[in-house]
Amino acid sequence: MSDTSSALRIVWIYPDLLSTYGDQGNVLVLKRRAELRGIPTETVRVLSSDPVPEQGDVYLLGGGEDRPQTLAAQRLRSDGGLKRAAEAGAAVFAVCAGYQIVGESFGDDDDNPLPGVGILDVRSGRGETRAVGEIVADVDPALGAGRITGFENHQGRTAVGPSARPLSATVAGIGNGSGTEGAVQGQVLGTYLHGPALPRNPALADMLLSWRVGELAPLPPAWGERLHEERLAAALQ
Ligand code: GLN
Numbered sequence: 001m002s003d004t005s006s007a008l009r010i011v012w013i014y015p016d017l018l019s020t021y022g023d024q025g026n027v028l029v030l031k032r033r034a035e036l037r038g039i040p041t042e043t044v045r046v047l048s049s050d051p052v053p054e055q056g057d058v059y060l061l062g063g064g065e066d067r068p069q070t071l072a073a074q075r076l077r078s079d080g081g082l083k084r085a086a087e088a089g090a091a092v093f094a095v096c097a098g099y100q101i102v103g104e105s106f107g108d109d110d111d112n113p114l115p116g117v118g119i120l121d122v123r124s125g126r127g128e129t130r131a132v133g134e135i136v137a138d139v140d141p142a143l144g145a146g147r148i149t150g151f152e153n154h155q156g157r158t159a160v161g162p163s164a165r166p167l168s169a170t171v172a173g174i175g176n177g178s179g180t181e182g183a184v185q186g187q188v189l190g191t192y193l194h195g196p197a198l199p200r201n202p203a204l205a206d207m208l209l210s211w212r213v214g215e216l217a218p219l220p221p222a223w224g225e226r227l228h229e230e231r232l233a234a235a236l237q
Contacts, residue, residue, distance in 0.1 A: 007042040008034050008212060011056035013082065013098070014048045017072045021151060023062030023095050025196035029205050029224070030058060037217055039209075048072060052081030057212045058091045061098025063154075063194055066109040069097040076101065076117050086119040091187040091211045095197060099182065099190030100124040100156050107156065120188045121161035127177055130155050134235035135173025135193060137181040139204070140165065147171070148181075148201045149231040150193025158183070158190075167191055172235055187211045199224060200231055 012027045031041045046052055048071065052059075059082060064072065076082050082102075086092050092102060100106035103122035105113045111126040135152045139145040148168060157177035160166050167182030167189060168175075175181030175192050182191035189208070191197060198205040202224040210216050 007040040008058070008209075009056045010041055010043045011053060011059045012043060012045045013052065013059055013061045013076070014072050015045055015062070017048050017068040018062040018064040018098055020063040020065075020096070021153070021194035022196045023060075023194060026060050026062070026093065026095070026198040029196075029198040029202070030060070030209065033202065033205050033219065034209055034213070036219055039213055048075050052076065052079050052085070054081050054085045054088070056085055056090055058093065058208060059085060061092070061094040061101065063096030063098060065097075069101060069106075070108050070114060072097070073101045073106070073114060073116055077115065083117050083119055086188055089187065091208055092119065092189065093198075093208055094120075094188075094190045095194060096152070096154055096192050099192060100158065102188060102190055103158070104161070120183055120185050120190050121163035122158050122183045122190060123161065124156040124158040126155045127157040131174035131177070131192070133173060134231070135175060135181065136171040136232060136235045137168035137173070137175060138171060139168040140184070143167070143184065143207060145201065145203045145207045147232065148193060148197070148204055149228065149235050150191070150195040150197050150200060152192045152194065154192055195231070200227055202228060
């Protein structure tokens with residue numbers, strides 16, 4: 001990374017293994033919403049053959065198929081950089097396979113438990129059915145991101161342990177599988193929402209940014225808010 005002093009450093013973890021359903025859009029929206037506030041950004045793509053830099057501000061992980069997910073978890077565990085960055089206070093936004101990977105453990109394609117990176121107190125196993133479709137959930141009011149929407153496609157079900165708390169309560173869809181969706185622990189956030197999640201939920205993107213840069217000036221509603229309303233209406237009709 002070059003400028004480590006003023007830019008918001010966004011680290012996109014393993015796009016070669018983890019990036020389904022347009023999850024890269026999360027990187028683009030985070031960058032855009034920071035820059036609209038005059039905050040310069042620097043984006044680093046970390047391939048699974050590369051070491052994970054530890055000086056990032058926000059780390060993003062996307063979804064993936066079962067086997068790339070297992071490989072990504074093994075590499076992230078042996079690298080150790082993501083865990084050290086999270087322990088030093090970086091924000092982490094992890095989607096679907098990424099959500100399961102940052103947890104304590106997850107089931108592989110035969111539901112054998114495999115260790116995760118261990119920065120979020122959740123444990124995932126495989127459900128009886130595949131959860132596929134639109135999802136709507138109300139974020140914990142203490143977090144201030146309102147109602148969120150996304151697209152889910154996963155076999156996994158996730159139990160949230162005592163050190164974490166659910167991100168949201170499901171209104172439609174499956175999520176964790178117990179009436180909740182996603183989990184938060186400090187500045188580590190996991191969610192099953194693809195779509196991608198941050199373009200569809202500008203308030204969620206701003207919440208994540210505010211964790212690193214503090215209070216943000218509001219932006220005038222634009223296409224992101226229109227997309228949010230349109231997707232909510234479509235999911236709940
Ligand atoms: N392989 C995981 C599951 O099916 C995650 C899928 C995904 O990232 N869309 O639960």
